[in-house]
Amino acid sequence: AQKITQTQPGMFVQEKEAVTLDCTYDTSDQSYGLFWYKQPSSGEMIFLIYQGSYDEQNATEGRYSLNFQKARKSANLVISASQLGDSAMYFCAMALGKFYFGSGTKLNVKP
Amino acid sequence: DGGITQSPKYLFRKEGQNVTLSCEQNLNHDAMYWYRQDPGQGLRLIYYSQIVNDFQKGDIAEGYSVSREKKESFPLTVTSAQKNPTAFYLCASSIQTGLSKAFFGQGTRLTVV
Numbered sequence: 234a235q236k237i238t239q240t241q242p243g244m245f246v247q248e249k250e251a252v253t254l255d256c257t258y259d260t261s262d263q264s265y266g267l268f269w270y271k272q273p274s275s276g277e278m279i280f281l282i283y284q285g286s287y288d289e290q291n292a293t294e295g296r297y298s299l300n301f302q303k304a305r306k307s308a309n310l311v312i313s314a315s316q317l318g319d320s321a322m323y324f325c326a327m328a329l330g331k332f333y334f335g336s337g338t339k340l341n342v343k344p
Numbered sequence: 345d346g347g348i349t350q351s352p353k354y355l356f357r358k359e360g361q362n363v364t365l366s367c368e369q370n371l372n373h374d375a376m377y378w379y380r381q382d383p384g385q386g387l388r389l390i391y392y393s394q395i396v397n398d399f400q401k402g403d404i405a406e407g408y409s410v411s412r413e414k415k416e417s418f419p420l421t422v423t424s425a426q427k428n429p430t431a432f433y434l435c436a437s438s439i440q441t442g443l444s445k446a447f448f449g450q451g452t453r454l455t456v457v
Contacts, residue, residue, distance in 0.1 A: 278448035
């Protein structure tokens with residue numbers, strides 16, 4: 234069964250605007266971690282942000298924030314003030330004994 | 345600097361040959377992972393290891409083998425039994441399986457010729 238779902242295969246955003254990348258997850262465990270990674274065309278995986286299932290506040294890291302809605306089982310990534318260098322694949326992941334990854338969202342930032 | 349090193353970056357293999365991808369980490373992490381990524385797709389787990397001398401199959405283990413004789417090393421062998429081995433392979437490690445983030449290597453791009 235799919236544990237991580239990213240429903241947006243591709244998205245466009247205008248430079249300097251904010252964008253939200255969707256992620257939903259499926260687990261009955263109470264303790265888990267949620268992550269977002271960025272993968273530029275070079276292939277490396279860059280860690281962006283982490284949210285623990287017991288964290289009450291949404292995680293933030295610079296221009297990245299994670300909109301965590303536990304009851305809805307969603308962990309959307311919000312990128313504020315998009316930059317051209319944000320164009321990449323973005324993966325949502327859940328740590329639950331091992332790591333489960335979504336299928337990714339390809340973000341294109343337009344000048 | 346601590347990190348994960350994968351080698352080689354590019355690898356070409358003839359059909360019917362086994363090939364081994366290297367993954368070394370100096371982060372003192374217990375858990376290590378191998379993922380396969382096909383073009384435009386997500387990451388699929390091949391094998392993972394939580395401790396030395398122990399490893400478990402992931403979702404697509406057929407045609408692959410691993411070993412974990414040392415904490416810092418987790419090599420992946422792509423055997424001739426793997427029908428479609430051309431892909432991008434990523435190695436990762438974390439403090440332990442569970443809630444800690446995974447650190448990734450730069451990846452190895454394997455092409456069967």
